[in-house]
Amino acid sequence: MIILQALVNGIVSGTLLAVPAIGFTAMFAVLRFPNFSVSGVATLGAFAGYLAYGVGLQMAGSLVVAFAVAGVAGLAFDKLAHLPLIKQGALPAAIASIATGIILENVVRLGFGNAPRGYDRPIARDVFLGDIRVSPQQLETMGLALLLMLLVFAALAFTRIGKAMRASADNPELAALKGIRPERIATLASFVGMGLVGVGGMLLGLDSSIDPLTGTRILLSLFAAAVLGGLGSVPGAVLGAFLIGMAEELSVLVVGSQYRAAVGFIAILVVLTLRPRGLLGERAY
């Protein structure tokens, strides 16, 4: 029974992890470098949402603010710091993104201090479905995350811009020949990808608390989820996030949660050794 409960807990945390993982992998698909500044951007999104929620915006409005602030900041850093370096290869851009992540983290620290803050949401007792315990709030957060994911999938599948994005990710040269402008797609990918990361930061913070290290804490799980599913694959990121979420919770039963970080590392190691392209390969969709 405790295993079932841990699996349910894992699905909940996997859903929350999936949102920023989609953003991360979508950016990789188009821009072709792992953008580690997601740690700082997730924190920024969480704090932007916190401020918006604090001044009385409802949940949906706060999520929009988190998305917009994180998207704009992420885009600015991409344009100013990461993309100018991409001509030298993915590695310099990735390293620069670690630096910008640290900068963002410390900007938040400068403004808000180190003390953790909590969203002013009522904390409710859990409800029991049979023997399985679920939190009504987590269900709500999970619902929001699922809704977001559906929106992303719908946009990629049915809109012109979504199709252009997929085309550009699959084969940039061919897409350019067809008149798709790569810079536009890159800008869009940066904005939307980072916006999702920001929203992810806020969703993760809703049930716990946020502080300048909120994003850094999830960075490894996020990266592991994207690698596991196949870097660049949006459905892969979702699958990877669920698997990592469940593996992390199950590992608590077996080895104790102080080894949680090892789960992410082992997942990356196994995937890179046995199936370097990830579970679903690297096709964007």
Place this chain on the structure above:
Amino acid sequence: MTNIRIGRRAALAAGVAALASPAVVRAQADPIKLATLTPLTGAGGPYGPVMAKAAASVVEEVNKAGGVLGRRIVLVSEDDQTNPEAAVRAARKLIDVDKVAAIMGTWASSVTTAVAPLCWESKTFLCTVSGADSITLLPHQGFLIRTQPNSKLQVTRVGEFILSLGAKKAFTMIPQTPFTQSTFDILNQVLPKGGCAHQSLIYDDKKTTYRTEVDQALRTSPDVILANGYTPDTVVLLKDLYRAGFKGKILGFAYSINQKLVDQVGQPEVVEGVYNFAPASAEGSSAFEKAKAASGSANPDPYTCQVYDHINLVLMAIASAKAATGEAIKENIRKATMSGGKVVDNAVDGLKEIAAGGKVDYAGASGPCDFDEKGDILDCKFRYEQIKAGKFTLVKIA
């Protein structure tokens, strides 16, 4: 830099005046030098200035009453900047230039760890308020005492408090820290002796939810949970314990379960009834009242009380030894507090008793100030509080 220029004539005049004055005055001009090395700036900045002030007031009182061994006391105050590197420079100056016999009040464990070797090498006595267990394990040859309870004393008292709550099954949830294993070891000794089963779990303090950890803890149906983390993770943990419907008692250290935590959880019923505890000064004791006056604070913090005790102990040790060296203080500091003699709460009374040939037993503002051979205190008071309607209320000081 400002240069102080003393004219040749002035210097000559001063020299003649000094030689011409009676021997008593010259003896007083050869004072006993002691030092406080407290964090006047940096993370310890809120504490250091008050600590230095408390020590200075004691010295002033003793000087008014005629000093020690007929000599005046000069107390030099230096700033350790809550920084080991700055502290080493300051300590070098105190030892090499001022030639002090004792340094008191080092606050951060990193500072004390850096300064201690300079002290024992130069046979300078060191009194500290730092908490890290490793400090008294340094090869200090007796040149160090610490008035802050180490983690063994703290955890033992926690265990006793858990037993006093009537616990039959206790569960400890703790992140990985240097104290984790020793906490388990001590509780595994203390709790079963009182008829309470103990189980524990180490959690990752970077997780955003502890649902599975809470499930694991609740499977053992504990009646008391010791939430032994820091504020950010304890916030998450307490919320998850509430969500899971835990009805037993929860307790934790005051450095983590504090007003900040209550504000952050934001919902009083989540933290209702949670206990916290912290090492406490000997509030209500006569020495504590004197430390209030010395520090000019209505509610002196534990470190200020401890420095008040340092200076009193060092002065009485010098009087017992009839010598003002670090070596003499080392040999005599326990005579000032563990002799079974007359109970005193300040150096002025103690010095009179010693001068009259008696023994003194100092009862301090921070506690009884009895030390084991490593320099750790044997006992002190703890303060227990409980959250009621979002406010901390005093349960007991014991």
